Amino acid sequence: MKYFLRKLGMLAFTLFVSISINFFIPRLMPGDPARALLDKMEGLPPEQIESVRAAFGLDTGDSLLVQYGKYLGNTLRGDLGVSFSRFPMPVTQVLRIAIPWTIGLLALCMVISFALGTAIGIAAAWKRETRLASFSVGFFSFIRSFPYFWLGLIFIYFFAFKLRLFPIGGAYAVTETRGSAAWWLSVLRHGTLPALTICVSSIGGWMLMMRNNMINVLAEDYITVALAKGLPLRRVKALYAAKNAILPSVTGFAMSLGFVVGGGLLTEMVFSYPGVGYMLYQAVNAKDYPLMQAIFLFIAAAVLVANFIADIAVMILDPRVRDGAA
Amino acid sequence: MGSVPTLELRDLRAGYSTKKGFVRAVDGVSFRLERGEFLGIAGESGCGKSTLAYAVMRLLRDNARIESGQVLFNGTDIAAMPEAGVNALRWTGMAMVFQSAMSALNPVLSVGEQLTDAVLAHRNATKAEAEAMAVEMLRLVDINPDRLRGYPHQLSGGMKQRVMIAMALILKPDLLIMDEPTTALDVVVQRSIIEKIDELRRALGFSVVFITHDLSLLVEISDSLAIMYAGKICEYGRSRALFDEPLHPYTEGLMGSFPTLTGPVVRMGGIEGRAPDLLSPPPGCRFAPRCARAFEGCGREDPALRDIGGGRLCACRLREPGREGGRR
Amino acid sequence: MIKDFFLTLVRNRKSLAGLCILAFFVFVAAFAPLLAPHPAKADRVVTTRLVKAETGDPETVAEGEASDVREVETYRVTTVREYEKTTDYFPLKAKPGKGHPLGTNHAGQDLFSQLVWGTRVSVSVGLATGLFVTLLSLTLALVAGYAGGILDDVISFFTNVFLVIPGLPLIIVIAAYVAMKGVLPIVLILGLTGWPYPTRLLRAQVLTLKNRDFVRVSRSLGERPSFVIFREILPNMISIVMAEFFASSMAAIMGEASLEFIGLGNVTVVSWGTILYWAQANGALLSGAWWWFLPPGLCIALLGTAFVLVNFGIDEISNPRLRKR
Numbered sequence: 001m002k003y004f005l006r007k008l009g010m011l012a013f014t015l016f017v018s019i020s021i022n023f024f025i026p027r028l029m030p031g032d033p034a035r036a037l038l039d040k041m042e043g044l045p046p047e048q049i050e051s052v053r054a055a056f057g058l059d060t061g062d063s064l065l066v067q068y069g070k071y072l073g074n075t076l077r078g079d080l081g082v083s084f085s086r087f088p089m090p091v092t093q094v095l096r097i098a099i100p101w102t103i104g105l106l107a108l109c110m111v112i113s114f115a116l117g118t119a120i121g122i123a124a125a126w127k128r129e130t131r132l133a134s135f136s137v138g139f140f141s142f143i144r145s146f147p148y149f150w151l152g153l154i155f156i157y158f159f160a161f162k163l164r165l166f167p168i169g170g171a172y173a174v175t176e177t178r179g180s181a182a183w184w185l186s187v188l189r190h191g192t193l194p195a196l197t198i199c200v201s202s203i204g205g206w207m208l209m210m211r212n213n214m215i216n217v218l219a220e221d222y223i224t225v226a227l228a229k230g231l232p233l234r235r236v237k238a239l240y241a242a243k244n245a246i247l248p249s250v251t252g253f254a255m256s257l258g259f260v261v262g263g264g265l266l267t268e269m270v271f272s273y274p275g276v277g278y279m280l281y282q283a284v285n286a287k288d289y290p291l292m293q294a295i296f297l298f299i300a301a302a303v304l305v306a307n308f309i310a311d312i313a314v315m316i317l318d319p320r321v322r323d324g325a326a
Numbered sequence: 327m328g329s330v331p332t333l334e335l336r337d338l339r340a341g342y343s344t345k346k347g348f349v350r351a352v353d354g355v356s357f358r359l360e361r362g363e364f365l366g367i368a369g370e371s372g373c374g375k376s377t378l379a380y381a382v383m384r385l386l387r388d389n390a391r392i393e394s395g396q397v398l399f400n401g402t403d404i405a406a407m408p409e410a411g412v413n414a415l416r417w418t419g420m421a422m423v424f425q426s427a428m429s430a431l432n433p434v435l436s437v438g439e440q441l442t443d444a445v446l447a448h449r450n451a452t453k454a455e456a457e458a459m460a461v462e463m464l465r466l467v468d469i470n471p472d473r474l475r476g477y478p479h480q481l482s483g484g485m486k487q488r489v490m491i492a493m494a495l496i497l498k499p500d501l502l503i504m505d506e507p508t509t510a511l512d513v514v515v516q517r518s519i520i521e522k523i524d525e526l527r528r529a530l531g532f533s534v535v536f537i538t539h540d541l542s543l544l545v546e547i548s549d550s551l552a553i554m555y556a557g558k559i560c561e562y563g564r565s566r567a568l569f570d571e572p573l574h575p576y577t578e579g580l581m582g583s584f585p586t587l588t589g590p591v592v593r594m595g596g597i598e599g600r601a602p603d604l605l606s607p608p609p610g611c612r613f614a615p616r617c618a619r620a621f622e623g624c625g626r627e628d629p630a631l632r633d634i635g636g637g638r639l640c641a642c643r644l645r646e647p648g649r650e651g652g653r654r
Numbered sequence: 655m656i657k658d659f660f661l662t663l664v665r666n667r668k669s670l671a672g673l674c675i676l677a678f679f680v681f682v683a684a685f686a687p688l689l690a691p692h693p694a695k696a697d698r699v700v701t702t703r704l705v706k707a708e709t710g711d712p713e714t715v716a717e718g719e720a721s722d723v724r725e726v727e728t729y730r731v732t733t734v735r736e737y738e739k740t741t742d743y744f745p746l747k748a749k750p751g752k753g754h755p756l757g758t759n760h761a762g763q764d765l766f767s768q769l770v771w772g773t774r775v776s777v778s779v780g781l782a783t784g785l786f787v788t789l790l791s792l793t794l795a796l797v798a799g800y801a802g803g804i805l806d807d808v809i810s811f812f813t814n815v816f817l818v819i820p821g822l823p824l825i826i827v828i829a830a831y832v833a834m835k836g837v838l839p840i841v842l843i844l845g846l847t848g849w850p851y852p853t854r855l856l857r858a859q860v861l862t863l864k865n866r867d868f869v870r871v872s873r874s875l876g877e878r879p880s881f882v883i884f885r886e887i888l889p890n891m892i893s894i895v896m897a898e899f900f901a902s903s904m905a906a907i908m909g910e911a912s913l914e915f916i917g918l919g920n921v922t923v924v925s926w927g928t929i930l931y932w933a934q935a936n937g938a939l940l941s942g943a944w945w946w947f948l949p950p951g952l953c954i955a956l957l958g959t960a961f962v963l964v965n966f967g968i969d970e971i972s973n974p975r976l977r978k979r
Contacts, residue, residue, distance in 0.1 A: 161940065228422050
C-alpha cells in the first residue's frame, strides 16, 4: 500500500513539475520570448492576445507568483489557451483531433514490439549457443542504431515510392467516407508503414534487455534447483526464469517509454501522420506556442500515467515489492 | 552387506571445458554409500566437491560434463542414461539441498507453489493432495504451515534452509545430497539444521551425502567420511576412526585446523600453500607440494587409494605396507 | 587500471569492431579539410588563370637636373595582367556522377563534401554532449551516492522526477524558444535533458561500491573523502562510466540529428542532420533522390552501431556471464 501511495504521489508531483516547466521555459530563455511575443502582438485582435495570456499566464501587471497561480488554475481547469495557427480554436480542441491517431498507433506498436521483443529475447537467451541467437543479437543491435525518422524515410522510399505497396503519408484516404469499411481499410493501409517503423526501431531494445535479464537469471541457483526437481522445461522457462527476468524489463519499459514516444513523434512527422507528433511539428513551424506547450503537457502526462501503470504491474508481479522489501 | 548400495561411484571423472583445456574437477572418484548411511565429504574450496554433487545429480550444464566413469544409483548406471530416464529419477529417487538457500528459492513464487510443483511434476496427485504433503513436510521441519502462502523473502536464513530440506524430502527420495547447506548460517542455526537432518534420516530412512569444508560438523553425525583433495579422495573411513587416527597428512592438517572447545590450548596448524591448478595437475601426489612429510618418491607417482585394512582407505605413500608408518 | 580497461576492450572482438568504426569517423572528422573535395557550402568552383602578362617599355615622363651633380628622371613602366576567371556552378539536385560522387543538393552544393564536413559537426557534437552529460551525471552521482543523507534524497528525487519526463518533446519545446547560434545550444539542451538516466545508473554503482569492504576500510582509516572517491571508488567504476559515455554520445547524435531534421537545429550549419533536413524540405524522397537522404542516415546508423558494439564489449567485460564460452 505504501508503495502504491508513494508512486501516486510521484505521479502528481511530476505532473506538477511538467506544468511548471511549461510556465517557466518561455520566461527563462534568453531574450524573454514570452515578453517579446507579447510586444509583437500589439495591434493584433484582442482574442489572440487573450490566448497568449492564457498560454503564458502573462498579464503585464501581475507579479510572477500571481501569474504562476493563474496559470496553474487555468491548466487544472483544462484551459490551455487558444491556438495561434488554428485561431480561434482552443488548444484542447485541436489536441482532441490528433490524440486518437497517436494513441492508436503508439499503443499498438508498443504492445507488439514489447511482446515480440521480450519473446525473442527469452528465446535468444535460452538457446544462447545457436547461430540464430548470435545473429539476432547483432541484427537487432544494428537496427537499434537507426534513427527513427531515417528508418521511416527508407520504408517510404522502398515500400511506398518504389514498390507502391503503401501510401506515402497521411492516416486515411480522404476519398472514402469516414467510418465506412473502405475507410477503415485505408486506415490500416496508411498505418502499416508508420507502425512498422516504430515497431522495428523499438523491438531491438526490448529484445536485448530481456536477453540480458534472462542470461543473468539463468545463472541463478533457483534455476538449478528447478532443473534438479525435474520440473517440465516449460515451467522452468516461464515461471522460474521469465517471470523473474521480466521484472527489470517492466521497469525499463517505463523508463524507455519517453524514448519510444519521441520516436513515435518523429515517425509521425516523416509520414505526415495526423497525430500529436505531426501537430507538434506544424506548431513549431508556425510558432504556435500555446499549442506546442499543450502538446508537451499532454505527452508528459501520458508518459507519466503509463509509467505509473508499469509501477503497478511491478507491484503485482513481484511479491517483494508488495511487502516493501524491494 | 548384501543389499544394493544406494549410491556407488566407479572412477568418476567430470569437469569443465575451458578455452585453455579441460579442468578435471573430479578425477577418478569411487565410493559406496549403503542404504541409510550418512557419508560426509570434506575438503577445501575448489577440491571438486560441488562438481561431484552436480555430477551425481546429472545437473552439470553448459561447459561442465561427466567425462567418464559410472554413477550407480540403486544399481543402475545413470551417468550415461538419457535425459528422460534421469528426469524421472530427479527428486523422486535423489534430491539435493543447495548451498545458499538465499538464492535457491524462486523469489516470485510462493513457498507452497515451490513445494508442490515437484509433486505435481512427478505424481498424479491433485493440488489438494500435493498441498497436504507440503504441509506435512513443513511440520516435519518445524515451520508453521501458514508459511505456505508466504514468499521466500519473508523467511529468515535458517527457515529458508529448512524449507529447502522440506522441499527436497517431499517425494521421500532414497538419496539426499547436501552441498554445504549450513555454510551461510550462524553456528546455532547450523546445529539445529544438522540435528533436524539426523532426526529425519532416522525417521524416513534415506541416505545422505553431506558436503562441506567444515570438518567439525561432520565428525559427530556422519557414519563415514571421505576427504577430498584436488579432485581425488585421499582418505576414507568410519568417522570416529578417521577422527581419532587420521592417516593422510592432509587429513591431519585439516584436523589441526580447527580448535577444540575442551582440552589444552594447542598451537593451531593450518596448511600452507594452495591447491593445485586442476587444468594441469602436478605429476605424482597432488598434495606433495604442501606436505610436510613428502619424500622424493611422492612427486613421481600418484598414490592410488589403497585399502589399509579396517575399512580405511588412504592414498598416501607413507601408508603403503612395508613403509614405516604403514599399517599391516 | 585505465590502461588495462582499454587493453581488454581492444581484445574483445565486438568492442574492437566498434572502436574501429569510431576511429574511422573521428579520422574523417579530423581530416575533413583534406578529405572533402570542396568546402561544405561551396556551390561553384572558381578557377582563375593568368592569360596574358605584358610589361611595356619604360616611358620617360619627366627628366631634369636638380643641381650640378644630380639628375632626376621619372619614368613609368606599365604592366598589364589579363586573367580569365571561370566559374563552374555545380548543377542543382544532380544525380551522382562525375565530380560529385553523391550528387548535389538544392543549392548546388556537393553532397559528398557536405557529408565529410558534416562528420566533423555530428561527431564533435555527439562526443562533446556525451562528455558533458557523463561529467555532469558522474558528479551528481558521486555527490549523491557518497554524501548520502538529505543531499542524496534531493538529488535522487529530482533525478526520478526528470527521468520520466519524456525527452524529445521537452527538447523540442526548449529548442523552439532558443535562437540557434552555432551548435553550442544543441549541446547544452541535449546535455541538460539527458542527465537523469546516467545519474541514476551511476549513483547505484557508487552506492554498491561504497558498501564494499575495501571502501569501508579506507573510510574507517580516516582517509579524506577525495581520496576515497578518486582512488578507491572511481577506478572501479571505469567500465560503467565508459559505457555511459558511449550510450550518451549515441543518444546525443540521435537527438541532434532529430532536432536538425525537424528544423529546430541550426540549419545553416552543415551536419548529417541538416543534410537530412534539406533533403526532406526539398522532397528528395519523392523525387527518388536516395543518394541525398541515404548516406547521412547510414552514417548515423553506423556510428550508433559502433557505440553499441563498444558497449557490448564493455558489458561482456564487466559481466562474465555474457561472454561466449
